[in-house]
Amino acid sequence: MQNLIEAKNIHTYYGASHILRGINFSVARGETIGLMGRNGMGKSTLLKSIMGLVKPRSGTVDIIGKPMAGRAPYEISQLGIAYVPEGRGIFGNLSVVENLKMAARAGTRGQRDWTYERVLETFPRLKERLGHGGQQLSGGEQQMLTIGRALMTNPDVLILDEATEGLAPLIAREIWRICQLVRETGISSVIVDKNWKHVTRITDRNVILVKGEVVFEGSSAELHARPELLTQYLGV
Numbered sequence: 663m664q665n666l667i668e669a670k671n672i673h674t675y676y677g678a679s680h681i682l683r684g685i686n687f688s689v690a691r692g693e694t695i696g697l698m699g700r701n702g703m704g705k706s707t708l709l710k711s712i713m714g715l716v717k718p719r720s721g722t723v724d725i726i727g728k729p730m731a732g733r734a735p736y737e738i739s740q741l742g743i744a745y746v747p748e749g750r751g752i753f754g755n756l757s758v759v760e761n762l763k764m765a766a767r768a769g770t771r772g773q774r775d776w777t778y779e780r781v782l783e784t785f786p787r788l789k790e791r792l793g794h795g796g797q798q799l800s801g802g803e804q805q806m807l808t809i810g811r812a813l814m815t816n817p818d819v820l821i822l823d824e825a826t827e828g829l830a831p832l833i834a835r836e837i838w839r840i841c842q843l844v845r846e847t848g849i850s851s852v853i854v855d856k857n858w859k860h861v862t863r864i865t866d867r868n869v870i871l872v873k874g875e876v877v878f879e880g881s882s883a884e885l886h887a888r889p890e891l892l893t894q895y896l897g898v
Contacts, residue, residue: 672721742818754797769816802833
C-alpha cells in the first residue's frame with residue numbers, strides 16, 4: 663500500500679526537553695491508526711511535527727512521497743492532510759455555515775465526495791444550528807463542526823487529536839459513529855483518544871508511545887491478546 667505519511671527517525675524538542683526520540687510512523691492509504699499513550703508521552707507532538715506546527719530537530723517527514731519536514735502547515739494541508747486539533751480551533755465569530763463553506767475544496771485527486779450537503783446529512787445536529795456562531799455551540803457540536811470542516815477539504819488523511827475528550831457519552835458515541843463512517847469511505851485516519859476500547863474497534867493498527875518512543879505497534883487483535891501492555895503503558 664502507498665504510504666501517504668511517512669515520518670522517519672523524528673527527534674523533536676521543546677527547548678532543552680527531548681520529546682520525540684527517533685520515532686518512525688507511517689499511514690498507508692485507507693488505513694485507520696490508533697495513536698495511544700498516557701498524557702505527556704508525545705502523541706500531540708508527533709502530530710504537530712507531521713503537520714509542520716512544530717519543527718523536528720532531525721528526521722524526515724514525507725507526504726505522498728514529498729519531503730515536507732519543516733514546511734508550513736498550509737503546504738502539508740494542501741497535500742491532503744486534514745487536522746482536527748485538541749481544543750478544536752473553530753472560528754468562533756463565524757457561523758456554522760461559514761465555518762464549513764470556507765474550507766470547501768476538491769481533494770488531491772479532484773475528488774469532491776464530501777460536499778456541504780453530505781456534511782449536513784452526516785451531522786444533523788449542525789443542520790439545526792446553521793446560523794449559530796461557533797462560540798454558541800456546545801463542546802460536542804464544536805467537535806462535530808471541526809470534523810465536518812476537515813471533511814469539506816476532501817482529505818486523504820484525517821487526523822483527530824483527542825477525538826472525544828470532555829464530551830458527554832451520547833455525543834462521544836456520535837463521534838465514534840462518524841469515525842467508522844470515515845473509515846468506510848476509504849479516508850485514512852489517525853485517532854488519538856483515551857478510550858482504547860472504542861479506538862481498537864475501528865483501527866487497523868495501533869501505536870503506543872512512552873516518553874517519545876514507540877513501545878508497541880500492531881493490530882487491534884494483537885493488542886487485545888496482550889492485556890499486560892494495556893496495564894503497563896495505558897494504565898487500564
